[in-house]
Amino acid sequence: MVFASTSAFPPIHPWVRPMRAAWVDAPYATPLIQSFREALRAALLREGHHLLEHPEDGVELLLTPAPFFTPLRWRDALLFTARRRFGLSKTPTIVSVIHAPTAAWERALDEARAFLADPESFRGENFPYAGMAESAWEALLNQGRRGGPVLLLERVLQAQSKSIRVLLLVGDESLEEAYLFDLVGAYPRLRPPAEASPDEKESLVAANVVRRLATVVSTREITAHETVADPLPWEVWQRLEAPKAMKRAGREFGRRDFFTETISIDSLVHVPAVSDAIADQYSEGCYATWEPEIGALVATITGSARPFDKTQLTDDELALIVGVRPDKQGAVVRHVLGKRNDPPSSEAVELFDMDEPLPRVTWEEGGRTYTVPVARSKLHGHRGIRAYDPRVVEYVPMDEAYFHYPVSCSTEAQAMGIRRAFSRSQALQNPDDPRTIAFTIIPGHGVLIAEKWVRGKVPFQVIWEAMDAGALEITPRVPQGPFRYTQGLDGRMYWDETEEIPLGPWPPSRAQER
Structure with missing residues (x-):
């Protein structure tokens, strides 16, 4: 052969x-x-x-x-x-x-x-x-x-x-x-x-x-963001709950050591400016949550614009995403008067676009009823999931090709793969499904976690409480290719970080599948 x-x-x-x-x-x-x-x-x-x-x-x-x-x-x-x-x-x-x-x-x-x-x-x-x-x-x-x-x-x-x-x-x-x-x-x-x-x-x-x-x-990058002509008044921004929730979430995930360090090229080697080829630094992770009052996604800005601490956000590190360009080559952003308006994270398109094939649900807040995406908040980081409780959390794998031929961040291929993965989520497609979290692994890159709306919980609280309870166990290691979860004696699903599927004939032999 x-x-x-x-x-x-x-x-x-x-x-x-x-x-x-x-x-x-x-x-x-x-x-x-x-x-x-x-x-x-x-x-x-x-x-x-x-x-x-x-x-x-x-x-x-x-x-x-x-x-x-x-x-x-x-x-x-x-x-x-x-x-x-x-x-x-x-x-x-x-x-x-x-x-x-x-x-x-x-x-x-x-x-x-x-x-x-x-x-x-x-x-x-x-x-x-x-x-x-x-x-x-x-x-x-x-x-x-x-x-x-x-x-x-x-x-x-x-x-x-x-x-x-x-x-x-x-x-x-x-x-x-x-x-x-x-x-x-x-x-x-x-x-x-x-x-x-x-x-x-x-x-x-x-x-x-x-x-x-x-x-x-x-594949190509999808960071050609557009800005709508009507900026949001500062007074409206100040009364919104989502920006406050984003700041709190940053502190909560910081205490749980979720975000990895931002990498700066200068921290490794002194070279001339390389902006025509790569950014001077790239950020490690992003997150976003839905703001019902204005029907938009509040997300972290891109770390390649300037370094910032995701655990200590200010208003200037937040962006407002109101849509995706028809050609999917960038997000549609609404600026906020009275604050700095840097572009959103490079994952802005996938964070917004993954909602399109999923249902909408009703949410009551402050005496008003809103129609909102079934996924309330999304958390992306260069981490893996070592174990999860299938009674609370659903794993939705990306298409098979992504495990053998990985794609990079901020690309249309990654956005497409994430959208397809979450479109298959039974927990998200069925709002009555008792599982409140769904996640996917991006091989060689990291994890994207989505939470549903839960009465009495602030944005991201479902996720960080799952981390605390062991229903979602984070690991610094990220799968680099094909992997599998197997059920442990405690009922949780485990990834064996030492397992490696060798490169070889396809389909793999039974020895490789064990």
Whole structure:
């Protein structure tokens, strides 16, 4: 059997399209990288993509070698030079391909584990990672505590290679496994079957990588927000309950350590402005709740505009979403007079649009009756759900392709996947269903939790009380691919964080399904 045959893989997203890709040579290509390059070429052509001999305007994907644990000068990094070097009108998706010999990668993992176990021993001159900013010690510690040693090393390799997307090849003379890293901190491990030949391993990983990168290239950001002409008066904003509830919720979730640290590029490495390629920082999570009085969603602003503490919100960190553009390329926002009006979170479209296929319910408040979405509040974070009580909480999985070919935040693909997942929620489709919470996992990214309206509860209270009661157990780890919940002796559904479904023939064998 040829493991890399198209039939060896789960179906890809229906919207994935052919892309234009090119390889850019660099003096860091080891024999393993050179061999894998040929496997990539074959996979690109087999999957129907366009492989260019040289980068030209319109190229969508550039792959180039980078050194392992050696800082690259920013003047040599394609993220900063590709447009000028190749005369491109915009920066394409750039992937640095790095080769880690097996023993070197194992030593790096051991050192990262030691860093996390005793971080003070790695301060100052004992800091082991060259080319990093002075503040990198704290940033790496936060990332390692969130995602373990692999995420810590991911941030090191990204900073040293001056590249957001990294393909790490692990092996000596032949490939044993690979990792794909991105901005949000995904680190899926691509491990081919041990019984496969070296050529089959390369072919299988290359085909999987091509499908994953085609998924990235085929979707687009949906942050082209529009503003309605009629701003909300400050006096009206001040009397609304939702903004007050948002501020309280931030404090409550802060006490429960839900939000992870905002990542700043400068906290890891000093480079020139990169705003044409990525934001200077990205925020970790967002949340929103419905305001019945004005029929709108009050949500956190985007963290890429400016850093802020989600646990200490002010009015200036809140935005008012009143709809979604007909083409789904952004939210429709209503400004508020008398306050700063930064754009809403990059997830604004999905937070509003997921209500469209769901029912509306009536809600009485202050002597008035309103028609409102069945989902009152939504909470998104770069966390996972280790366990949940199925009597209170419903898990609604995304379509299968999202587990094998993940998408990134602020994209139309993620908004589409979340809408489809929640549209299948029995708890939300049936307002009388006793379960008051539904959630979905976005592989490699995080969780989105929705709560229903419950009499006597303020916005988000249903969620934080479920956390306190163990009906919703949060974990820093996020599934990086296919996973499953199984029922424990206490009746709760558990995710085994150590479980890993290897990369291999599709459908998986019974041994892989256990």
